[in-house]
Amino acid sequence: MSEVKAIEARIRELPPQDFDSLREWFHEFENECWDRQIAEDFKAGKFNKLIEKAKTEFAQGKAREL
Numbered sequence: 288m289s290e291v292k293a294i295e296a297r298i299r300e301l302p303p304q305d306f307d308s309l310r311e312w313f314h315e316f317e318n319e320c321w322d323r324q325i326a327e328d329f330k331a332g333k334f335n336k337l338i339e340k341a342k343t344e345f346a347q348g349k350a351r352e353l
Contacts, residue, residue, distance in 0.1 A: 288296075301309065328334065344350045 298306070298309065341350065345352070
């Protein structure tokens, strides 16, 4: 049995209160991973083209400030 399958099986056995705690933890963990990835992508310049496009469209009146 793979490690993932073993974890899945163990999760199915959790009491409801423990399952709720796990779900909350996992949601927070997933958000932290996503935030970290966005920060890394930003530092690497992966959003530069999108930022410039947005600035250009704003200057041309095609967008408005939020």
